[in-house]
Amino acid sequence: MPRPSPLRRLSRLVGLPVALTSVACVPHAPRPVDHLLPAGVTVIGHRGARALAPENTMAGFALAADSWGLPFELDVHLSSDGVPVVVHDETLDRTTDGVGFVDETPVATLRGLDAGSHFSAAFAGEPLPLLRDVLRRFGPAVVIDVELKNPRDPATVPTLAGAVVDELEAAGVVDRVLVTSFNPHLLAAVRARNPAIARGQLTGTFRGADLNPLEKLSLRHLWLNGKAVPDVLAVEADRLSRGYVRRMKRRGYRILAWTVNDPDEMRRLVEYGVDGLITDRPDIALQVVGQESP
Numbered sequence: 001m002p003r004p005s006p007l008r009r010l011s012r013l014v015g016l017p018v019a020l021t022s023v024a025c026v027p028h029a030p031r032p033v034d035h036l037l038p039a040g041v042t043v044i045g046h047r048g049a050r051a052l053a054p055e056n057t058m059a060g061f062a063l064a065a066d067s068w069g070l071p072f073e074l075d076v077h078l079s080s081d082g083v084p085v086v087v088h089d090e091t092l093d094r095t096t097d098g099v100g101f102v103d104e105t106p107v108a109t110l111r112g113l114d115a116g117s118h119f120s121a122a123f124a125g126e127p128l129p130l131l132r133d134v135l136r137r138f139g140p141a142v143v144i145d146v147e148l149k150n151p152r153d154p155a156t157v158p159t160l161a162g163a164v165v166d167e168l169e170a171a172g173v174v175d176r177v178l179v180t181s182f183n184p185h186l187l188a189a190v191r192a193r194n195p196a197i198a199r200g201q202l203t204g205t206f207r208g209a210d211l212n213p214l215e216k217l218s219l220r221h222l223w224l225n226g227k228a229v230p231d232v233l234a235v236e237a238d239r240l241s242r243g244y245v246r247r248m249k250r251r252g253y254r255i256l257a258w259t260v261n262d263p264d265e266m267r268r269l270v271e272y273g274v275d276g277l278i279t280d281r282p283d284i285a286l287q288v289v290g291q292e293s294p
């Protein structure tokens, strides 16, 4: 068996105390979010219904919300002129006919992009949506999980958080959304701007991420969350165990699992007691949790 690197040995050595201290130091003050996640297992469409329609488009959101009456998740970046837009990557290349960084492109250009053709010709011309348009159209009907993507420039964390909170307030959906992020500083900035908005901390395995072991460790635990104080923990499915779900629910958190598309994995997580499944296949998840698709 290969000998672990010095960095990995150090990480293992400090890992346990750090993990224990981190959980102990965090102000565990999750608030009830039953208005967003009622009792039972909530099915949440990932980026709309990513396996069935182009991700982060009105067509995908309509599939989740209009066809099944389901909450959905979306991703937000800022345009170069500071407007929250709904797109997953920091660049436009994968999901649109544009190129370059979202944060270097003005909203007027972003609005004209085709975000549907990459999925299939049937969705050609599907626009890249603005957050405000999604909130106005779907906010009154279903809960929306608004994920704030990490900005390339950390100095713009308050700008992104502030712009999104402004739009939530303007659309009148402050009590209809869950704001999530991998970056606890973004959640802390949302909390500073409007503490009433429910917050969800995303955590993952960070497999393949360009992070050193200590950075991964810090993101897997709650030690950076002193100021974020999440109400919900949205955890990559591979990281969830029955014990973790039990412990964190005992502390008052609601637990969401992402991104779960396999029915056996869905059943395992439901059995662990998760409160929600974030999935590219809401149709399958509805069957698993015993709610028939209309």
Ligand code: G3P
Pocket (backbone or CB within 6 Å): 046, 073, 075, 088, 147, 202, 234, 258, 259, 278
């Ligand atoms: O909601 C969790 C999930 O969306 C986070 O990962 O990369 O799909 O945004 P990603």
Ligand code: CA
Pocket (backbone or CB within 6 Å): 073, 074, 075, 147
């Ligand atoms: Ca996301």
